[in-house]
Amino acid sequence: MLEVRDLHAAVEGKEILKGLTLTVKPGEVHAIMGPNGSGKSTLSNVLAGRDGYEITSGEVLFEGQPLADMETEERARAGIFLAFQYPVEIPGVSNMEFLKASLEAVRAAQGKEPLDAVTLLRRAREACQHVNLDQQFLKRGVNEGFSGGEKKRNEIMQMMLLEPKLALLDETDSGLDIDALQVVAKGVNALRSPERSIVLVTHYQRLLDYIVPDFVHVLADGRIIKSGGKELALELEQKGYGWLTGEEESA
Amino acid sequence: MTPAEQLKQNSVTLASNAQHQDGLAAHRGEALDKLRLLPFPEKKQEAWKYTGLNALTAGQLERVAPALSADADIASSIPSLGDCLIVVGNGVLTGQLPAPNGLSITPLSADSINDASPDTFFGWLNTASLSHGLLLKTEPNVKVAGIVHLVFFNQAQTPCHATNRLQIELAEGSELTVIEHYIGSGPILTNALTHIQAGANSRLTHYRLQSESADSLHIGNLQIDQQRDSRVDSSQLMRGNVLRRNDVHVRMLESGADLAMRGVFIARDKSHIDNHINVEHVAPHCHSDQVYKGIAGENGRAVFNGRIHIHQYAKGSDAGLSNNNMLLSNEAEIDSKPELEIYNDDVKCAHGTTIGQMDAGQLFYLRSRGIDAASAKRMLGTGFVNETLHAMQDEAVREWATQWLGEAL
Numbered sequence: 001m002l003e004v005r006d007l008h009a010a011v012e013g014k015e016i017l018k019g020l021t022l023t024v025k026p027g028e029v030h031a032i033m034g035p036n037g038s039g040k041s042t043l044s045n046v047l048a049g050r051d052g053y054e055i056t057s058g059e060v061l062f063e064g065q066p067l068a069d070m071e072t073e074e075r076a077r078a079g080i081f082l083a084f085q086y087p088v089e090i091p092g093v094s095n096m097e098f099l100k101a102s103l104e105a106v107r108a109a110q111g112k113e114p115l116d117a118v119t120l121l122r123r124a125r126e127a128c129q130h131v132n133l134d135q136q137f138l139k140r141g142v143n144e145g146f147s148g149g150e151k152k153r154n155e156i157m158q159m160m161l162l163e164p165k166l167a168l169l170d171e172t173d174s175g176l177d178i179d180a181l182q183v184v185a186k187g188v189n190a191l192r193s194p195e196r197s198i199v200l201v202t203h204y205q206r207l208l209d210y211i212v213p214d215f216v217h218v219l220a221d222g223r224i225i226k227s228g229g230k231e232l233a234l235e236l237e238q239k240g241y242g243w244l245t246g247e248e249e250s251a
Numbered sequence: 252m253t254p255a256e257q258l259k260q261n262s263v264t265l266a267s268n269a270q271h272q273d274g275l276a277a278h279r280g281e282a283l284d285k286l287r288l289l290p291f292p293e294k295k296q297e298a299w300k301y302t303g304l305n306a307l308t309a310g311q312l313e314r315v316a317p318a319l320s321a322d323a324d325i326a327s328s329i330p331s332l333g334d335c336l337i338v339v340g341n342g343v344l345t346g347q348l349p350a351p352n353g354l355s356i357t358p359l360s361a362d363s364i365n366d367a368s369p370d371t372f373f374g375w376l377n378t379a380s381l382s383h384g385l386l387l388k389t390e391p392n393v394k395v396a397g398i399v400h401l402v403f404f405n406q407a408q409t410p411c412h413a414t415n416r417l418q419i420e421l422a423e424g425s426e427l428t429v430i431e432h433y434i435g436s437g438p439i440l441t442n443a444l445t446h447i448q449a450g451a452n453s454r455l456t457h458y459r460l461q462s463e464s465a466d467s468l469h470i471g472n473l474q475i476d477q478q479r480d481s482r483v484d485s486s487q488l489m490r491g492n493v494l495r496r497n498d499v500h501v502r503m504l505e506s507g508a509d510l511a512m513r514g515v516f517i518a519r520d521k522s523h524i525d526n527h528i529n530v531e532h533v534a535p536h537c538h539s540d541q542v543y544k545g546i547a548g549e550n551g552r553a554v555f556n557g558r559i560h561i562h563q564y565a566k567g568s569d570a571g572l573s574n575n576n577m578l579l580s581n582e583a584e585i586d587s588k589p590e591l592e593i594y595n596d597d598v599k600c601a602h603g604t605t606i607g608q609m610d611a612g613q614l615f616y617l618r619s620r621g622i623d624a625a626s627a628k629r630m631l632g633t634g635f636v637n638e639t640l641h642a643m644q645d646e647a648v649r650e651w652a653t654q655w656l657g658e659a660l
């Protein structure tokens with residue numbers, strides 16, 4: 001599904017990712033953990049194709065295709081979904097209008113007919129219910145005036161509608177209370193399937209109590225310095241990151 | 252002779268040729284005298300700093316617009332927005348004047364014409380070259396049902412000048428909704444002058460839609476005079492073309508007057524739009540609220556000059572003006588300048604202007620959901636002005652405006 005090989009990436013001329021390698025197979029759930037500033041969001045943005053995030057060497061393949069050749073929207077249409085750490089507010093563009101445009105674009109790329117208005121609305125309402133988001137949010141501007149938790153749930157809601165092949169969740173758990181965390185986890189778990197891959201980016205172990213990963217990776221200073229199973233997350237929880245980053249320094 | 256002197260001479264000649272013996276002769280003559288005394292607008296004058304009139308050397312001031320050819324298909328280009336349609340083609344009324352209840356619609360005559368022309372060069376040229384004007388006059392205390400849709404259709408193959416003149420008078424306690432709508436194409440200069448008088452306790456909902464094609468030219472003067480407790484709600488939608496200049500002058504002459512004025516102007520490609528707005532609080536306890544949004548893309552150029560003038564005796568004035576602008580390219584340019592002149596201290600006055608690029612984070616967010624860059628930009632542009640369109644009261648106009656916006660972006 002996703003193949004990241006010795007990826008070096010720079011933001012505004014500053015190298016942030018310094019040789020990152022990661023393989024995600026269909027059906028797998030990976031957690032990428034790491035302290036603040038270690039490059040987690042940079043990785044998410046590089047994968048989604050944000051302007052200004054430049055791949056300086058190495059490569060990223062999605063279903064065998066180099067991502068570097070694809071525009072941001074092409075990646076989304078191919079099935080990559082990024083749940084933003086900080087979802088953007090777009091006043092004046094209604095959530096519903098946005099969902100419609102997004103779904104139409106993604107479905108068209110997959111050779112599917114656009115949904116009729118009634119079906120679209122029904123699905124959007126169901127997705128809202130799934131993440132405990134009041135339907136009124138469909139009428140509001142995209143993320144406009146939403147609380148932190150509402151924004152995160154809106155991301156998951158979009159993910160449920162778009163049914164991506166690869167979902168990248170950038171700190172979707174941070175800033176959520178336990179109830180909201182469970183709602184989000186329920187949404188993500190509902191999407192788990194043998195064809196779909198999920199990459200959870202987080203710096204807390206907490207989310208992984210609810211979404212159990214197959215693999216855990218530790219990202220520090222732009223590199224994955226340790227990989228393991230779900231028990232690695234617990235070990236990190238007990239010992240903190242210093243244990244690993246220290247090991248790295250002395251190595 | 253400098254180009255400006257030449258254009259001035261052309262204007263005077265154009266107006267002189269328009270003189271003939273009818274009821275309006277004296278008014279035209281006086282306006283012509285006035286015109287002779289005024290200099291032709293040039294960039295060295297502050298009010299014309301950003302708008303040169305070189306485009307007019309193509310000959311727009313040398314010929315009066317010919318009558319529309321009989322086979323001109325006007326009807327198909329007019330959207331159905333109102334309940335009562337009046338069409339003026341190249342300055343001349345086509346068809347019969349309707350007679351809705353509570354409203355008289357008549358040709359402007361010597362007895363009815365409001366002499367207080369906006370004191371601008373093209374305002375005087377309008378009066379000096381006037382032959383057909385329209386007067387809309389309400390009966391007191393009547394709410395005119397439906398929407399009056401006035402279409403000014405100006406079209407020509409060669410450069411020429413069309414005079415459009417509209418006078419709207421609301422009697423005490425009356426209500427009216429009116430659209431003045433400019434459409435057409437070709438290198439014709441529309442010289443439009445609209446004079447609105449809102450009588451005591453009257454309510455006017457006014458739309459000024461300017462959607463001529465990009466090869467046309469338009470210089471407009473809008474004068475609004477408000478009396479005691481009148482309420483005017485005016486929405487102005489403008490698309491850039493070879494030359495577009497609007498001077499809007501509102502005078503709040505008696506206390507309790509209320510003005511809500513909003514506008515959207517869009518300059519794409521090489522088009523030009525210049526808005527000069529002047530709201531004068533002459534009397535105490537009046538309220539004005541203005542919201543203008545501008546978008547410029549490619550090599551488009553827009554100007555917004557918003558002046559609020561609060562007179563010495565206008566205590567308790569409440570005036571607000573906001574002008575937010577969005578640039579779609581690095582080559583586009585918008586110049587926005589608020590001007591406040593306040594001559595007493597019992598005043599609430601807020602103004603703000605911003606100019607920004609389209610937000611890269613918002614654009615990325617939309618694209619990351621599969622929406623292509625062009626559509627995403629269109630959505631953001633629409634979102635930026637949506638609030639202003641939503642504030643327009645009539646659904647038919649709102650729908651037209653949404654479509655218009657989609658085409659413009």
Ligand SMILES: Nc1ncnc2c1ncn2[C@@H]1O[C@H](COP(=O)(O)OP(=O)(O)O)[C@@H](O)[C@H]1O
Pocket residue numbers: 011012014016034035036037038039040041042043
């Ligand atoms: N737009 C940017 N410009 C410059 N530096 C940036 C930018 N974005 C992130 N960085 C830097 O990159 C490093 C990694 O940031 P980030 O990927 O956001 O980390 P994380 O998500 O793991 O907290 C930090 O040192 C941060 O300061």
Ligand SMILES: [Mg+2]
Pocket residue numbers: 040041042085170171
């Ligand atoms: Mg981050």
